[in-house]
Structure formats: C-alpha cells, structure tokens
Amino acid sequence: MLRFRVVAIPAAVAQAVRATGRSPQYGHPAHAEIATGSGPCRECLRAFVVGSERRVLFTYDPFEPTDPYPLPGPVFIHEASCERYPENDGLPEYLEGQRVTLNAFGRGRVLRAQERIEPGGVEPALERLLARPEVDYIHVRSTEAGCYGFRVERH
Numbered sequence: 278m279l280r281f282r283v284v285a286i287p288a289a290v291a292q293a294v295r296a297t298g299r300s301p302q303y304g305h306p307a308h309a310e311i312a313t314g315s316g317p318c319r320e321c322l323r324a325f326v327v328g329s330e331r332r333v334l335f336t337y338d339p340f341e342p343t344d345p346y347p348l349p350g351p352v353f354i355h356e357a358s359c360e361r362y363p364e365n366d367g368l369p370e371y372l373e374g375q376r377v378t379l380n381a382f383g384r385g386r387v388l389r390a391q392e393r394i395e396p397g398g399v400e401p402a403l404e405r406l407l408a409r410p411e412v413d414y415i416h417v418r419s420t421e422a423g424c425y426g427f428r429v430e431r432h
C-alpha cells in the first residue's frame with residue numbers, strides 16, 4: 278500500500294490562469310506558447326509533447342496553503358483544460374529518466390533535508406524521508422531546471 282500521496286497544483290489555480298491569463302496568486306501576466314520542453318504540466322503531471330502541445334507559464338507559490346511563507350517560481354500547465362493528477366496513483370510517469378531534488382520541509386517552511394535523486398530512486402527516497410517525524414511534506418523539483426513539480430504528503 279502506498280504511504281504517500283502526490284499533490285498536483287489545485288485545479289482552481291490552473292482554471293484561473295486559463296481564464297484570466299494571469300497568475301492568480303501574483304497577478305503577473307501568464308505566457309502561452311508551444312512547448313519547447315517536456316515540462317511536465319503541473320496539473321495533470323504529464324510531459325508536454327514538444328513542438329505541438331501548448332503550455333502556459335505563470336508564477337506560482339507552491340507553499341500555499343501548507344505554509345504562510347511564500348517562495349514563488351515559474352511553472353507550466355497545459356493551455357487547454359486537463360485532468361488533475363489523482364493523488365493516490367503513485368508517482369507520475371514523467372519522472373522516469375528524470376533527476377529530481379527532494380526538498381523535505383517541516384511546518385514553517387523549515388528545510389529538514391534535501392536529496393538529489395538519480396532516475397528510479399524517487400520512491401524509496403520519499404518513503405525514507407517521510408519516515409522522519411520532523412518532515413511534514415516534500416517538494417519534488419527538477420534537478421536540472423530547478424522548477425517545482427509537485428508536493429508529496431503522507432497518507
């Protein structure tokens with residue numbers, strides 16, 4: 278049985294970006310384009326089809342609502358409506374072959390641990406970090422690009 282859940286950005290945030298063309302949290306203009314990188318989309322957590330799928334770039338604070346201390350950065354979503362990734366389906370496929378950085382936080386946005394993970398090693402690293410009582414949640418980021426991907430929480 279899975280001991281963690283995968284939390285993509287809220288569907289309401291993605292819908293607001295598509296509806297207004299702006300970051301719902303910051304008001305900065307969003308930018309739409311044909312994907313030049315594989316992403317992923319932070320709502321459905323699928324890789325973009327480079328050269329054909331359209332994506333929207335916007336400023337997002339991934340600490341809302343888990344902590345009151347923001348740390349905004351750029352993220353992409355599909356320009357067209359998509360399905361939010363289910364929280365209880367395990368890790369998304371886009372991680373295959375990816376090097377990611379796991380930032381394990383305690384409440385108050387205190388960084389308790391950081392691990393750079395080679396492809397294939399994400400699940401055991403998550404379980405190991407979540408076994409530590411001082412860790413409340415984990416942010417998964419691309420090691421190369423540095424961008425926020427999704428949050429992982431205990432069940």
Ligand SMILES: [Zn+2]
Pocket residue numbers: 318319320321322323354355359360
């Ligand atoms: Zn999507």
